[in-house]
Amino acid sequence: METSFAITGKGYVIVAADTTSARSIIKMKSDEDKIKTLSPHLLMAYSGEPGDTVQFAEYVERNIRLYHIRNLYALRPSASAAWIRRALATSLRSRKPYSVNLLVGGYDTSEHTPHLYWIDYLGTMSEVPFGAHGYGAYFALSLLDRYHDPEAPLEEGLATLRRCIDEVSKRLVVTPGKYKVKIVDKDGVREVEL
Amino acid sequence: MSIMDQNGGSVIAMVGKDCVAIASDLRLGNQALGVSSNFQKIFPVTDRIYLGLPGLATDVTTLKERFRFRVNMYTIKEEREIEPETFAHLVSSTLYEHRFGPYFCEPVMAGLSKTPSGGYKPFIAATDLIGCLNFAKDFVVAGTASEKLFGVAEGLWEPDLEPEDLFETISQTLMNAVDRDAYSGWGCVVHVLTKDKVITRTLKGRMD
Numbered sequence: 001m002e003t004s005f006a007i008t009g010k011g012y013v014i015v016a017a018d019t020t021s022a023r024s025i026i027k028m029k030s031d032e033d034k035i036k037t038l039s040p041h042l043l044m045a046y047s048g049e050p051g052d053t054v055q056f057a058e059y060v061e062r063n064i065r066l067y068h069i070r071n072l073y074a075l076r077p078s079a080s081a082a083w084i085r086r087a088l089a090t091s092l093r094s095r096k097p098y099s100v101n102l103l104v105g106g107y108d109t110s111e112h113t114p115h116l117y118w119i120d121y122l123g124t125m126s127e128v129p130f131g132a133h134g135y136g137a138y139f140a141l142s143l144l145d146r147y148h149d150p151e152a153p154l155e156e157g158l159a160t161l162r163r164c165i166d167e168v169s170k171r172l173v174v175t176p177g178k179y180k181v182k183i184v185d186k187d188g189v190r191e192v193e194l
Numbered sequence: 195m196s197i198m199d200q201n202g203g204s205v206i207a208m209v210g211k212d213c214v215a216i217a218s219d220l221r222l223g224n225q226a227l228g229v230s231s232n233f234q235k236i237f238p239v240t241d242r243i244y245l246g247l248p249g250l251a252t253d254v255t256t257l258k259e260r261f262r263f264r265v266n267m268y269t270i271k272e273e274r275e276i277e278p279e280t281f282a283h284l285v286s287s288t289l290y291e292h293r294f295g296p297y298f299c300e301p302v303m304a305g306l307s308k309t310p311s312g313g314y315k316p317f318i319a320a321t322d323l324i325g326c327l328n329f330a331k332d333f334v335v336a337g338t339a340s341e342k343l344f345g346v347a348e349g350l351w352e353p354d355l356e357p358e359d360l361f362e363t364i365s366q367t368l369m370n371a372v373d374r375d376a377y378s379g380w381g382c383v384v385h386v387l388t389k390d391k392v393i394t395r396t397l398k399g400r401m402d
Contacts, residue, residue: 086259089252093295118229123252124201126222126230138227 001174002047003136004034005164006103006116007148008129009157012185013105013114016161017045018136018176035182037189038064039074042106043182044084047133048121049099056098060084077106081117081125089123097121101133107184114185132164139171140164154183162194197298198249198323200225202377203235204337205246206368207304207318208351209330210360213388214316216244216304217368219339219399221380222251231380231401239265240275241392242306242314244385245285248337249299249323257299260288278305278317282327289325296323300336306387314389333367339375346371357393361386365397373400 004017021029035045036057042064046057063083068074075083081104091098102119118124118131130148132140147160161181169175182191202223207216222233236246237258245261247254264284268276276284285301301321306314320334321327328334333351335343346367355363365384372378382397 085252085255089256092252120224122200122250123255124222124224124250125255126233126251128230131229141227141229 001135001172001176003132003134003168003176004045004047004103005132005136005140005161006045006105006130007144007157007161008105008114008116008150009152009154010150011107011112011114012154012157012183013043013107013116014157014161014181014183015043015045015103015105016165016179016181017047019178019180020176021050023050030177033180035180036061037182038080039068040188041074041109041184042077042080042104043184043189044105045103045133046100048101052098053100056087056100060087076110077104077108077115077117080104080106081115081119085119085123085125088119088121092121092123103131103133105184107186109186112186135172135174136164136168136176139167143167154185158192158194165194195225198300199338199377201249201251202338202375203233203248203251204335204339204343204368204372204375204378205235205248205302206333206335206343206347206364206371207246207302207320208333208347208360208364208367209316209318210386211354211356212314212316213357213360213386214304214306214318215360215364215384215386216246216302217364217382217384218246218248218337219368219372219378219380219382221378223377226376228380234383236383236385237261239281239303239305242387243276243278243281244304244387246302246304246336247299248302250297253297253299257288257297257301261285264288278303278307278319281305282317282319282321282329286321286325286327289321289323293324298323302334302336304385304387306389338377339371342371342374343367357386357388361393361395369397369399
């Protein structure tokens, strides 16, 4: 089943999402990228109803890009998260709501702080030190309660993330095989291999 | 399972002697799964009004933004700050506008209203999710632990408590009530409003 994690550390946010694209019990694809780069210092991992996810993520991506083009500076992580939340909250009370869960991670270049927002399809938003969506959340959150350190350097953060992935692989029946991992820090966004 | 219990959380407000207190827990959950232990449900409206919004977390945020907008518009048009009684009716009518498709929140508000003699009178009120006002003289409760809060508050509250005693009473009431509720807890925040200052304290609670 779909799983995504994100953790903050000293000056960075790591966002990880599995790469399977499934339809019912069939794996259709195993190299799907479910983490979008919204602006130079902003990442968004999305999961949920197939179709809704890509449609909503592209809608968000283009609106954040439009703001950047119009104003010549990017929307800050807190403002971006608030805008995205509102889009989902409005959609919830429409005829056909988007069923999309998100993890929005970004680096605020004016305050020099990493931010992570946990957002679900209802429009519930919370700033968190670490977050997860999907069945993996039930294992990863308790593990992160024990091992997460907000002041940890990047190597330690990646080690903690690896522990999450290993725990999910060990205990969850329907385990995703591969994960895509992206990091956002003062230098921008980059992808890493675990 | 009710939509009002999706995220959990509870709020209580109490009247004291020339002061009021409002307190809430800090949990945000997704059914039984805890997501955040720092989810604020109480928001300052003016220097003398605090609003607590327990219920569905998406509507907590939406209503917080809506009330901020409406209070700002009121302040600009009237060129003065809104009084607690007026704000209570603003809350009520905002919720009733959505009578047949409501926001799933039960607001609790606490404030100090100006008297003609220049003093301040404690004010507390709560509404249901469609805006039916409840003005109480002692205390008001809302959220997933409301039944427990009623019980403990009934036992601990007494009239004319001084700010420090009111703080102790509301804290003990909230902490002991949320410990008996699986959907509330994970720490608390307490605000005590007096005529010249607001005392805000965060309490450590059981993390289970």
